[in-house]
Amino acid sequence: MSEAPRTARGERTRRALLDAAESVFAEHGYADASIVRITERAGVGQGTFYLYFDSKLEIFEELVDDLNRRVRHAMTERATEGMTRIEREREGFRGFFRFTAEHPALYRVVREAEFVSPRSLKLHYSRIVEGYIEGLGTARDRGEVGDIDPTVAAWALMGIGEMIGMRWVLWGADGAAGADADPLASGTSELPDEVFEQMMRFIENALQARPGEGPSEGEGS
Template sequence: MSALTDDEQELVSPATGRPLTKRGEATRRRLLEAAEAVFAELGYHEASIVKITERAGVALGTFYLYFDSKQTIFEALVIDLNSRVRHSMTEAMTGATSRIEAERRGFEGFFRFTAEHPALYRVVREAEFVSPQAMRLHYERIVEGYVAGLSAAQADGDVDAALDPEITAWALMGMGELIGMRFLLWERDAAGTAPTEIDPAVIDSMMLFIRNALAARTTHEEDTQG
């Protein structure tokens, strides 16, 4: 079973070719959680299937009921982390009454997930070398939803219509990733403990920049800036 399948598809055992039972899904989840910890701690090349199964508390042979290889579970982990971070962002944005509010809530959801799952950064960065296809899929899935939201906001007159939604989505995603790295991961490394959230003042400053970048402009503003 390829790990690079849509995360909404039915999970199937590569060994039996049959859909996983509820118990099987729970075991697969334990393996993914163990892989997240092992890959984050050791990196891809030092990690091993034995270490993952030991961490998960399952027999070595059980691993192959769910994944074909170390690379397969690594790719599955990239997709799993992607699915969960997107869910965190979408859930946080629920109820927002403007695109600017949605942006803030979405970033807050992203930063909360990053604080709880710092492995996201190391796993995705290693994917550049281990599985470039998985890394690209991770970013493209985030951008896909982002573009849809920005386009809808432009149609509602809530975002500058002159902006290219795709380029804007990539720019905003890059901003969030680097700010999370600087003000979450590096702060954790400096303090020796993991912060549970990003400093609200950082988000305030970030949102001032985003508000100025996205705000719909009047005809007068466009004329004076042209």
């Protein structure tokens, strides 16, 4: 693996290569993407590429990791200590859908990782779900949500976000995939408010504590 850049200029070049890779992998898929296409999109020479990455596979795996870091930041940046679990869910989903609208390549890149780099795919989902499990477990102990299995709930919520985002953000309001000439999906848009509210209503009903369910023993007193 190539060493991390040591200068601000090096960081900018590395960022340009990752941004170019995001577009190229989304437009052409892993098989038809090439280092030449990536460097041309980034505006650098092929020799420069190898100062930062050893291969097409390495930049692909780094791109998955980079998208993962950024989407997790988008999901947590507006959360505050005083929020309830449901309020955190609302902010987290809003951040996720906003990021998806700005980076629709996330969908294609992550799906390709299943075949190109299964390890990267597992890391992507595992890193997102780890914080989810911890947060839901704490909320359950405080009585903010019902007596749920945090692991099952975390994976279910992640699935909801991914499918809702694909249907309304990636495909657009009419539900049709983008034109063949537009692999980034010409329908990409913000999630409609009414869809978001219906989704949150479903999630709130699923997570809410039922009569007789309270904080775990020793908690919340």
